[in-house]
Amino acid sequence: MKVHIGSDHAGLEFKNRIVKHLESKGHTVVDHGPHSFDPLDDYPVFCIPTAQAVANEPGSFGIVLGGSGNGEQIAANKVKGVRAALVWSKEIAKLAREHNDANVISLGGRMHDESLCLELVDIFLATPFTGDERHVRRIGLISNYEEGGKI
Numbered sequence: 001m002k003v004h005i006g007s008d009h010a011g012l013e014f015k016n017r018i019v020k021h022l023e024s025k026g027h028t029v030v031d032h033g034p035h036s037f038d039p040l041d042d043y044p045v046f047c048i049p050t051a052q053a054v055a056n057e058p059g060s061f062g063i064v065l066g067g068s069g070n071g072e073q074i075a076a077n078k079v080k081g082v083r084a085a086l087v088w089s090k091e092i093a094k095l096a097r098e099h100n101d102a103n104v105i106s107l108g109g110r111m112h113d114e115s116l117c118l119e120l121v122d123i124f125l126a127t128p129f130t131g132d133e134r135h136v137r138r139i140g141l142i143s144n145y146e147e148g149g150k151i
Helices: 009-024 044-056 070-077 090-098 114-126 133-148
Strands: 002-007 028-031 061-066 084-086 104-108
Touching: 002 009, 002 044, 009 028, 009 061, 009 114, 044 061, 044 070, 044 104, 061 070, 061 114, 070 084, 070 104, 090 114, 104 114
Parallel strands: 002 028, 002 061, 061 104, 084 104
Antiparallel strands: none
16 A cells, blocks of 8 residues: 655654554555654645645555644645545544545644554554445535535
């Protein structure tokens, strides 16, 4: 599976651990940065290219992270074709995929310990979209709005 990842300074160390974790499981990971610590960097510079890569490569997934994950999720969701979910529990990681067909997971590196975050990523990546009609319909409504500004 191909996974794109980006963060900010608050998520840098944890991003690097996620990359190693995913590579150890055989995933192909594209790191969109940052690659060095800069306490003044701006998460949109890294999270938007991560989301663009996911949108441009159907079937791939993305991970964005920072201190809380909130801004990173907002930035990723500005990219057409991206459904980024802020995930904070195992159940939400699963539902984001099953019900929303989310293709990007957003995590708050300062909100959880490493083992839980890695587990959330694993659950997210392993959970398929159900394809249930009601979920397809709802995602379609979002896509219609994204395309033409109408629901």
